[in-house]
Amino acid sequence: SQQGEEDPQALSIQEGENATMNCSYKTSINNLQWYRQNSGRGLVHLILIRSNEREKHSGRLRVTLDTSKKSSSLLITASRAADTASYFCATDRRTGANSKLTFGKGITLSVRP
Amino acid sequence: DGGITQSPKYLFRKEGQNVTLSCEQNLNHDAMYWYRQDPGQGLRLIYYSQIVNDFQKGDIAEGYSVSREKKESFPLTVTSAQKNPTAFYLCASSTTLGTGRKNEQYFGPGTRLTVT
Numbered sequence: 001s002q003q004g005e006e007d008p009q010a011l012s013i014q015e016g017e018n019a020t021m022n023c024s025y026k027t028s029i030n031n032l033q034w035y036r037q038n039s040g041r042g043l044v045h046l047i048l049i050r051s052n053e054r055e056k057h058s059g060r061l062r063v064t065l066d067t068s069k070k071s072s073s074l075l076i077t078a079s080r081a082a083d084t085a086s087y088f089c090a091t092d093r094r095t096g097a098n099s100k101l102t103f104g105k106g107i108t109l110s111v112r113p
Numbered sequence: 114d115g116g117i118t119q120s121p122k123y124l125f126r127k128e129g130q131n132v133t134l135s136c137e138q139n140l141n142h143d144a145m146y147w148y149r150q151d152p153g154q155g156l157r158l159i160y161y162s163q164i165v166n167d168f169q170k171g172d173i174a175e176g177y178s179v180s181r182e183k184k185e186s187f188p189l190t191v192t193s194a195q196k197n198p199t200a201f202y203l204c205a206s207s208t209t210l211g212t213g214r215k216n217e218q219y220f221g222p223g224t225r226l227t228v229t
Binding site: 041042088101105 | 117144146148153154155156157158161168171189201203205207216217218220221222223225
């Protein structure tokens with residue numbers, strides 16, 4: 001079953017606008033990660049937020065985590081056409097020595113020039 | 114250049130044939146993973162390996178097999194038993210776990226397998 005569920009499924013915005021993407025999950029996590037995938041390529045890690053953190057920034061990215069609501073959001077500020085890609089949240093539910101990431105279905109972001 | 118390589122980028126096979134997908138990394142990572150991606154489905158974990166000569170089934174291991182004889186290599190065989198093998202296959206790696214370690218994964222460029 002899917003641990004992370006992103007929302008919306010697709011988002012289309014104008015260059016320069018902010019893009020907000022949400023992720024909800026079901027069980028407790030160690031950390032939550034966001035990845036980006038350009039069409040036909042592998043995924044690229046963007047940012048990781050631990051379960052004891054509430055907000056993190058990296059360049060134009062801001063991620064928040066609300067463990068009481070089991071949700072996270074990724075904000076991309078001042079979007080560019082090059083931000084057009086699919087974005088995935090992934091939850092790390094480490095059990096003992098094993099660690100697996102469970103990915104959501106992804107959000108397709110289109111940034112119009 | 115450090116990274117993960119997958120070959121080939123595109124692979125075509127006839128139904129009933131086994132096919133092996135290559136994954137090599139020079140990041141000195143202990144853990145490696147295989148995912149399958151179908152349109153609208155996100156990534157689903159097939160197999161993973163935390164250390165050489167050991168691997169575990171993921172969520173959709175049926176019809177697949179792996180080996181981990183070397184730290185750098187984690188080949189995936191799609192067998193004829195896999196009912197719907199046409200998909201985009203992604204390999205990833207990460208550092209070993211330890212106190213405070215993060216499990217961020219580094220991905221290869223993927224192999225698109227088409228079985229007809």
